[in-house]
Amino acid sequence: MSPRIVFHGENAACFSQDFAGQVAGIGDIAILPDVLSTEAERRIYAEAEFIVGVKFDASLPMPRNLSLFHVPGAGYDAVDLSLLPDSAVVCNCFGHDPAIAEYVFAAMLSRHVPLEAADRKLRNGEWAYWSGALHRVHGELSGKTVGLVGFGHIGKAIARRAKAFDMRVTVANRSRVEPSDLVDQSFTLEDLAQFWPTADFIVVSVPLTPSTRGIVDTAAFSVMKADAVVFNVGRGPTIDEQALFDALREKRIGGAVIDTWYAYPSADASTKHPSSLPFHQLDNIVMTPHMSGWTSGTIRRRQKTIAENVSRRLEGSPCMNVVREEIRQG
CATH class of the missing domain: 3.40.50.720 (NAD(P)-binding Rossmann-like Domain)
Incomplete structure (x- = not known):
């Protein structure tokens, strides 16, 4: 099955436009709302290999095949790193x-x-x-x-x-x-x-x-x-x-x-x-309403970082801006 990337929430969805054109072989792209209210949405999230999102906690389905969790910004305080599967590299991005x-x-x-x-x-x-x-x-x-x-x-x-x-x-x-x-x-x-x-x-x-x-x-x-x-x-x-x-x-x-x-x-x-x-x-x-870093240039630069890290995971290369490495067993 082709890799699937999920953009979870309104913030993450901002980085999804034309994303497939930046990553060869990314396969299906899904955009999910902040609140996963249907079984179909929760299933898509749970099956994702790549997730772009601002939060992860116990209320969300466990994505057991996850390869990369990418925060579309610098702060990752809403991501419980201890709950993410060991298989996932966690990255953030700047550009703001x-x-x-x-x-x-x-x-x-x-x-x-x-x-x-x-x-x-x-x-x-x-x-x-x-x-x-x-x-x-x-x-x-x-x-x-x-x-x-x-x-x-x-x-x-x-x-x-x-x-x-x-x-x-x-x-x-x-x-x-x-x-x-x-x-x-x-x-x-x-x-x-x-x-x-x-x-x-x-x-x-x-x-x-x-x-x-x-x-x-x-x-x-x-x-x-x-x-x-x-x-x-x-x-x-x-x-x-x-x-x-x-x-x-x-x-x-x-x-x-x-x-x-x-x-x-x-x-x-x-x-x-x-x-x-x-x-x-x-x-x-x-x-001002937390707007200083939210520009078209920030979105463009952050999208480029996310796309680069997805490509690197597909190729088996080290990622940029790593918050937590993949936890290897044994």
Whole structure:
């Protein structure tokens, strides 16, 4: 029987378009909903040799012939690796770093280059930012410092772009990063008290682990620059929810741009707001719905990685971005 690949859920289905043309001999492709509500859907899932999906737990059928489980993103915290069959290699993929870096710079530039405000005012006859007077001046990124909490794919992409804007780059990372053409100053996560005051913009992109939960807390906000702007493009709880709200409400920092949150839509949610706290009532935060990495380019790059790993499994070659190797018996 030809190999069968299953794209499980709405997220995974985004990577299925024209997939067969990228992998020779892939055979049947099935697209299944997030909730497998029929016996036919559960049977297709159980017979799959390749699964692309964002989660695996005990509620799903056991795919006993599984060769590859591929997460269509970086995070795999919803995949119970211990439950997957030993025969399966588990991989993830990235490709979101160019998109997230552009998101960060779009937000930073919008704070210093007020194009929309200038356009709106000039349409009303107000020459608000006209050159020639100090009270009409606006800012620029050159000479500012971006502080990166985490220096993985996203951090490096932001650093490269920061240098193109003649910005300084400071980094706080689990292991110290040596100064280079990209990094002006480096700290470990044990030295955060010294890191926070260095930056005009602080971008948090670390994964959520017990050691990074709440890594940006009340103490952090207390030593940041008064006009610092904090970004979260990693995981919501890496920034303490109450501490962030209080710092913004009390104007202890300049603002925040938050893309990753504390609550997400679900069938039983009583509200669609992304927090139990009223961030939406504050005027010094930009709120976006976990969109920074979701671009056509991200989908294209991730689909290419998934297709390459499926081809490698068919050929018996090592995969890329391996989260868990196949467990060989004996």
